[in-house]
Amino acid sequence: MWSRHHLSHAASAYYASPFERAAVLTVDGVGEWATTGIFLGEGARVTALAEQVFPRSLGLLYSAVTHFCGFKVDSGEYKLTGLAAYGDPGSPQTRALRELILERLVDVREDGSFVLDMRYFTFHRGGTVIDVPRWERLFGTARRRAESGGAERYANLALAVQQVTEEVMVRLARHARELTGADALCLAGGVALNCVANSRVLHEAGFDRVWVQVQPAAGDAGGAVGAALAAHHLALGGPRPTAPLPDGMKAAHLGPDIPDGAVADLVRRYGAHCTSYDDFGKPAEEVAGELAEGKVVGWVQGRMEFGPRALGNRSILADPRNATAKSWLNAKIKAQEDFRPFAPSLLAEEADAYLEPPVPSRYMLAAPINTSFNVRGEPVVATADDAYRCFLRTGMDLLVIGDPLFRQADQSAEPAHDSLPLD
Ligand SMILES: [Fe+2]
Known part of the structure; x- marks a missing residue:
């Protein structure tokens, strides 16, 4: 057929x-x-x-x-x-x-x-x-x-x-x-x-x-x-x-996963420094606190999204209450035009308070929700290695891959020499 x-x-x-x-x-x-x-x-x-x-x-x-x-x-x-x-x-x-x-x-x-x-x-x-x-x-x-x-x-x-x-x-x-x-x-x-x-x-x-x-x-x-x-x-x-x-699309998380050992491998190869949360639970609470202080976070969890939208598994996170966040993200992180929009992810039960009309948009197809983890002219990061190199190049404050949390200030590796200029 x-x-x-x-x-x-x-x-x-x-x-x-x-x-x-x-x-x-x-x-x-x-x-x-x-x-x-x-x-x-x-x-x-x-x-x-x-x-x-x-x-x-x-x-x-x-x-x-x-x-x-x-x-x-x-x-x-x-x-x-x-x-x-x-x-x-x-x-x-x-x-x-x-x-x-x-x-x-x-x-x-x-x-x-x-x-x-x-x-x-x-x-x-x-x-x-x-x-x-x-x-x-x-x-x-x-x-x-x-x-x-x-x-x-x-x-x-x-x-x-x-x-x-x-x-x-x-x-x-x-x-x-x-x-x-x-x-x-x-x-x-x-x-x-x-x-x-x-x-x-x-x-x-x-x-x-x-x-x-x-x-x-x-x-x-x-x-x-x-x-x-x-x-x-x-x-x-x-x-x-x-x-x-x-x-039937199963949240569109149909792409490649982060395999076991990928983060350990990355840490070894780049001499990267990260905090393991094995003893302290998931890093969500810490990341929420950092976001509230204006930090920008690269967020990588599980399988990559299939389709053109980042839906939270390969995303860049920032606090949408910060009026300058959009311009700053566009200029400093994504190196793209200032008019490019972002819109907040939010809890479905809060939609009435923020959206007119309050349209459920799980796949960002009735309203945009967040921004993909990539820079201008490049595809969304797929692997832990992609994510770490993009993190070094863009100067995001934090990177989370599964549970481990990387802080930009703790890293000693140079941005990857094979990386392209941002513009
Ligand atoms: Fe078509």
Whole structure:
């Protein structure tokens, strides 16, 4: 069996969900020719109901604005989402930009289907993404040079395309509900990593009775999970439990573990100094105290997350009550742009006090929660060795790998000589 790209996305979301019947919406740049899919998941079956095909692509529209704002296509889209938070929703400029996008770049219908004006785009002709001079005339401003400063000047444009994306997603989700009559919704595809859009879908698409389930690995990495699940259920007839687990992704902690002896090995090789907590219990209490004093902590526990989000097993921790923590983390630790957002992890029972609306977001797919343990341009740390070397390079105050706690001030090892510069 060959599982098509969007079927793989759909299967990855539906089979890992707790639902016995659900609408499934998949939205990405393009996979084979499809760019958007609506499916019905029912029992062990996933059936395709509708699709849009290339070049009608919401993901590529978002990538096009990503390119215009000077970020890298296929990896910088999440920066555009972060930048949009700095746009002013009440400003006439944002409203005008949104109207320009809807009048000139994309014609959106009531059911969420849409047509792009291909005179503005080049991706379908094998070019880069957009006709830059035409966009510059349309928006009355130059394309931002890649990775140069001044991204904040493009925040209203980022917000405008974010708003358009949200509106298309809400309409698509409503249409999926009409087609299926289902009261649950599953989401996957790269656009389903847009947590702000997902939050609006959750509240505005009519799936009120039950929650919306987004595949944590909604991007193409999750396609591997979906293809395997599709083969199991659709090709081999594997049954689906009648009362599926509430969380078929098992917290997405499916990556490599820290093996026994890894920390001892690290201590030996680097001459590292750490405190063992065998006699004093877990280091959580001590770390909480240090966080409250403004310290920054690299936090490594158990198996690594699968998918694009750090969910607490490979994370950098800081106190969100500290108003300067975000700028400091961005500048000193992650060496990335100041507009990049962080948001707090918090106890579910405290959500009402801090979140508007209080959306449960276990996988950071309706709201961001924390920041991954890595530096700009590098993948998230996987091994104890990765974590220790990143800790030395960035100057974090503390590192915890399982139980042992390392303090920066106690270390004598030089930052690894094979490390890359931070910028
Ligand atoms: Fe995809």
